[in-house]
Amino acid sequence: MSRVFVFDFATPKFRLTSRTQGIWLNLTWLYGINIHVMYSLRVTNVSKHYSATPLLQNISFQLQTGEALAVAGWNGSGKSTLLRIIAGLVKPSAGKVQIFFDNEPISKERKRKLIGMVAPSLAIYEELTALENLEFFCRVRGIPHNREKCLDLMERVGLCEQANKMCRNYSSGMIQRLKLAQALLHNPPLLLLDEPGCNLDSKGMKVVERIILDQRSFGMTVIASNEEREVEYADRVINLSK
Amino acid sequence: MFALTTLIAVSFSIGSFRIGETEKPFLYAVLLWIILVFSALSGLSRSFVKEREAGTIDVLRLSARPQAVFLGKLFFNLTLLLALESIIVPLFILLMEYKIESFGFFAAMIISGGFGLAAGTTVVAAMIAQASARGALFSALSFPLLLPLMITGIKGCERAAIGVGVTGWPEVKISLAYVIIMITMSLLLFPLVWEE
Numbered sequence: 513m514s515r516v517f518v519f520d521f522a523t524p525k526f527r528l529t530s531r532t533q534g535i536w537l538n539l540t541w542l543y544g545i546n547i548h549v550m551y552s553l554r555v556t557n558v559s560k561h562y563s564a565t566p567l568l569q570n571i572s573f574q575l576q577t578g579e580a581l582a583v584a585g586w587n588g589s590g591k592s593t594l595l596r597i598i599a600g601l602v603k604p605s606a607g608k609v610q611i612f613f614d615n616e617p618i619s620k621e622r623k624r625k626l627i628g629m630v631a632p633s634l635a636i637y638e639e640l641t642a643l644e645n646l647e648f649f650c651r652v653r654g655i656p657h658n659r660e661k662c663l664d665l666m667e668r669v670g671l672c673e674q675a676n677k678m679c680r681n682y683s684s685g686m687i688q689r690l691k692l693a694q695a696l697l698h699n700p701p702l703l704l705l706d707e708p709g710c711n712l713d714s715k716g717m718k719v720v721e722r723i724i725l726d727q728r729s730f731g732m733t734v735i736a737s738n739e740e741r742e743v744e745y746a747d748r749v750i751n752l753s754k
Numbered sequence: 755m756f757a758l759t760t761l762i763a764v765s766f767s768i769g770s771f772r773i774g775e776t777e778k779p780f781l782y783a784v785l786l787w788i789i790l791v792f793s794a795l796s797g798l799s800r801s802f803v804k805e806r807e808a809g810t811i812d813v814l815r816l817s818a819r820p821q822a823v824f825l826g827k828l829f830f831n832l833t834l835l836l837a838l839e840s841i842i843v844p845l846f847i848l849l850m851e852y853k854i855e856s857f858g859f860f861a862a863m864i865i866s867g868g869f870g871l872a873a874g875t876t877v878v879a880a881m882i883a884q885a886s887a888r889g890a891l892f893s894a895l896s897f898p899l900l901l902p903l904m905i906t907g908i909k910g911c912e913r914a915a916i917g918v919g920v921t922g923w924p925e926v927k928i929s930l931a932y933v934i935i936m937i938t939m940s941l942l943l944f945p946l947v948w949e950e
Contacts (some may be wrong), residue, residue: 600949601812621819629816635809652818694813 550577551613551701553732558607560593567593580733582743585752591736595704599629628700630691630708638680642690653698665693669719684711701731709742757793757842765849782852783911787904798875799892801827802883820945832872839868855917863910866929870903873936880947903932
């Protein structure tokens, strides 16, 4: 978390978080000044139907910077679809998903830069090495080509020693770690994690836990899972089975 | 491979002796363009299908601007097509004893035709990547789009072989206009195809 600076004075408290996509300036109890400039996610009456079968009906919630939300539910209850709708990969049948920056709605084009997603349906290029994958997505996202940064991320997810190994030779757990690194490349203020612990061992689960904790300092997290441990990372839970 | 097989089949079955000297410029231009167009149809459809099959299409949709993806795929298809042309066209000339009077015009026609084929097929490849009967759909959708380019290419290559009416390279200009229209329209329409 080299980009986050936290200054704590005895009284008053002063907290400044510097981000590439924008600045979240949070001055609390500073001589009566209270400024909040932050991202928020607003999901309003989202429904999704496949043919005549309703999958999601009138889902609404709001999320602020610093919060994590878990979406739980039976298999086929629409957890992944809800995350794909938030990411903009699937259009909802009704309702809307908006991201706000300091209460200003963000354009569709800019929304892409704010979202990082990990999901079983999102793959990586198996014909490239892990490092090449990250460098490719750096270029695609317009992030200045930075091998050091990619290596830092690989270390963060515990893949540094296998950075130059072809992804087709990776285990499913290693691929999941690489997907996490890929999603974090641009420090997204909104992190969507669909079954984040999928195929991960206990060390991998610690990595996920660390990522979610770090994300709280500057962004929002939506976790779709049925695993009790993963749901516990969140402040609130939406159960789609009800 | 398809292009090479077709070329060899054509050169063996027709050769340079079975066609009269007066028909050669037109018939050779037709044969050359049939080989080029059908090779493009068999190979270029894979550019987006591969992303879908590998599951990387959604990561690209999340990471990149649609126009950037389109231009990337266009340049990939273009490189593939120019590489194909650089092998097939000299071999065709050699095997069929294709006499060309205006070589500059002929080369410009082949290159601009390659640009047109790549531009015309890339956006269709993106459209059919969502469908199930991809192969048949790709040919059915591409053919009407590529027909004007094919007719222009045949006419241009015939003129280049005869060496008459090549001043101002009219077919090359038509072909380049086709490329500009195709790329502009594709850049405008591609986001609609790309984002569900």
